[in-house]
Amino acid sequence: MSFSICVAQCTDSLSATMDDQARIMQSIGGVSLAGHSVQGGMALPPPHGHDGTDGDGRKQDIGDILHQIMTITDQSLDEAQAKKHGLNCHRMKPALFSVLCEIKEKTGLSIRGAQEEDPPDPQLMRLDNMLLAEGVAGPEKGGGSAAAAAAAAASGGAADNSIEHSDYRAKLTQIRQIYHTELEKYEQACNEFTTHVMNLLREQSRTRPISPKEIERMVGIIHRKFSSIQMQLKQSTCEAVMILRSRFLDARRKRRNFSKQATEILNEYFYSHLSNPYPSEEAKEELAKKCSITVSQVSNWFGNKRIRYKKNIGKFQEEANLYAAKTAVNAAHAAAAAVQNSQANSPTTPNSGFQMKDEEFQLDSAESKNTLLSNMFTGSSGSFNLPNSGDMFLSMQSLNGDSYQGAQVGANVQSQVDTLRHVISQTAGYNDALGGNTMYSPHGLNANGGWQDATTPSSVISPTEGPGSVHSDTSN
DNA sequence: GTATATGATTTCAG
DNA sequence: CTGAAATCATATAC
Numbered sequence: 001m002s003f004s005i006c007v008a009q010c011t012d013s014l015s016a017t018m019d020d021q022a023r024i025m026q027s028i029g030g031v032s033l034a035g036h037s038v039q040g041g042m043a044l045p046p047p048h049g050h051d052g053t054d055g056d057g058r059k060q061d062i063g064d065i066l067h068q069i070m071t072i073t074d075q076s077l078d079e080a081q082a083k084k085h086g087l088n089c090h091r092m093k094p095a096l097f098s099v100l101c102e103i104k105e106k107t108g109l110s111i112r113g114a115q116e117e118d119p120p121d122p123q124l125m126r127l128d129n130m131l132l133a134e135g136v137a138g139p140e141k142g143g144g145s146a147a148a149a150a151a152a153a154a155s156g157g158a159a160d161n162s163i164e165h166s167d168y169r170a171k172l173t174q175i176r177q178i179y180h181t182e183l184e185k186y187e188q189a190c191n192e193f194t195t196h197v198m199n200l201l202r203e204q205s206r207t208r209p210i211s212p213k214e215i216e217r218m219v220g221i222i223h224r225k226f227s228s229i230q231m232q233l234k235q236s237t238c239e240a241v242m243i244l245r246s247r248f249l250d251a252r253r254k255r256r257n258f259s260k261q262a263t264e265i266l267n268e269y270f271y272s273h274l275s276n277p278y279p280s281e282e283a284k285e286e287l288a289k290k291c292s293i294t295v296s297q298v299s300n301w302f303g304n305k306r307i308r309y310k311k312n313i314g315k316f317q318e319e320a321n322l323y324a325a326k327t328a329v330n331a332a333h334a335a336a337a338a339v340q341n342s343q344a345n346s347p348t349t350p351n352s353g354f355q356m357k358d359e360e361f362q363l364d365s366a367e368s369k370n371t372l373l374s375n376m377f378t379g380s381s382g383s384f385n386l387p388n389s390g391d392m393f394l395s396m397q398s399l400n401g402d403s404y405q406g407a408q409v410g411a412n413v414q415s416q417v418d419t420l421r422h423v424i425s426q427t428a429g430y431n432d433a434l435g436g437n438t439m440y441s442p443h444g445l446n447a448n449g450g451w452q453d454a455t456t457p458s459s460v461i462s463p464t465e466g467p468g469s470v471h472s473d474t475s476n
Numbered sequence: 477g478t479a480t481a482t483g484a485t486t487t488c489a490g
Numbered sequence: 491c492t493g494a495a496a497t498c499a500t501a502t503a504c
Contacts, residue, residue: 255483255500278493299492300484307495308482 088206100209124227127234134241136176172241179237186233190226194219258301262291266301270309271323276451277306306451 075083087093131137201215258266269287270277279287284298291298309316 257482257501297483301482303493303495304483306493310494 084207097209101211101214104209105211105213121231124231124234127231127238130238130241131179131234134238135172136179136237136241175237175240179233182233183230186226186230190223193226194222197222258291258293258297262293265290266298266305267319267323268327270302270305271320272327274320277302277309278451 128137197218198215201210201218204210205215257263265287269279269283273279279298279302281295284295284302288295288298293301
């Protein structure tokens with residue numbers, strides 16, 4: 001934009017007399033350009049003649065202005081101030097000023113005005129939402145409870161970690177306070193700066209064309225700058241909250257061993273379903289309820305248990321023996337009860353198959369039976385390719401010719417088989433001289449080292465589990 | 477302090 | 491999605 005154009009347009013717009021115009025122009029040129037270098041872009045013909053309203057007259061005016069500009073350095077400061085004052089007080093000044101503002105608006109500022117309407121920043125919205133969700137940006141007191149509740153839900157319930165929660169909430173409050181203090185500071189600084197700039201612009205608007213719109217625009221720019229700083233604050237606050245969360249609420253970090261009782265229940269189930277230690281969803285839910293843990297924790301436990309048992313069966317032998325011995329008698333009793341139930345339910349059915357089992361699976365088993373069972377369960381020299389007990393159960397059923405047994409009884413016997421197998425192996429298997437490891441290894445484990453795909457749904461919690469546990473737990 | 481146990485997570489396959 | 495395997499990170503025992 002060139003000043004000469006401005007001036008020329010202004011002169012066209014004014015209805016004042018040319019003399020007035022000329023004087024104002026001269027004054028403006030002298031004052032507002034004071035101290036600025038004037039480029040040679042205004043290469044105009046030398047002034048000549050002054051005939052009134054034609055183009056030559058305008059050129060003459062401009063020539064005068066240029067002349068004043070050229071001589072401005074010769075003026076003293078007092079002279080300049082006096083001229084400035086004269087200009088401000090000039091009766092034409094307001095009219096000219098508004099015209100200049102209008103022109104300025106139309107030219108330079110309209111370019112920048114286009115991209116002013118920016119949509120709400122999605123990043124900022126995300127941060128705001130998160131801070132709100134975390135209780136940092138929300139209402140003063142109630143805010144923290146949402147995050148704390150979320151934390152409680154994430155950690156699987158239970159009131160055991162209330163200490164950690166209070167710690168967490170304390171830290172969160174700290175972050176919240178810092179956040180609000182900083183936010184306040186930013187807002188204050190923003191307001192102060194805005195006021196300062198507005199005053200400055202208003203002051204300057206006495207000598208140069210600054211429209212209210214332009215001030216407004218400037219305020220907008222300042223606010224945007226400050227909001228970007230604010231976003232940084234929000235971002236770092238979010239990061240702090242994230243770190244806090246991971247520090248305090250990450251389940252892995254907060255790992256707590258399960259209670260002895262819970263471990264016992266899980267171990268009992270595991271060792272009594274050793275041939276197929278994959279609890280169904282219902283069984284998991286029941287175990288979870290019994291152990292006061294979540295279903296996924298049950299799944300984790302069984303996953304870990306399976307892999308660790310398989311990896312080092314020898315290490316778990318003692319544990320297996322313990323649980324087997326512990327549950328053996330109960331298992332037998334439960335089996336007896338189950339058989340009796342089945343008998344009662346189906347009096348016409350011969351019960352030889354399970355009756356035999358019921359009798360045989362006593363701890364005082366006869367030598368021959370023991371050996372037989374041992375061979376059945378451990379296989380020849382500890383081969384891993386034996387049919388699992390579930391298969392055996394089924395084959396016994398088919399041998400019997402009886403398929404009437406309900407799932408309940410089947411599952412019960414299934415777990416008895418698992419449990420008793422340990423006892424049997426314990427008493428009969430040591431003759432194999434194969435070492436302890438092989439004694440438990442065949443239980444459902446195939447050659448690939450995985451449990452065979454037992455079709456038996458172990459949907460029933462081990463019947464041997466009871467409240468009256470006698471011995472102490474060894475797993476923890 | 478280290479060593480081991482253990483619950484959780486990640487990665488990958490089916 | 492589930493489960494196997496590896497791994498992480500903490501708890502606990504010594």
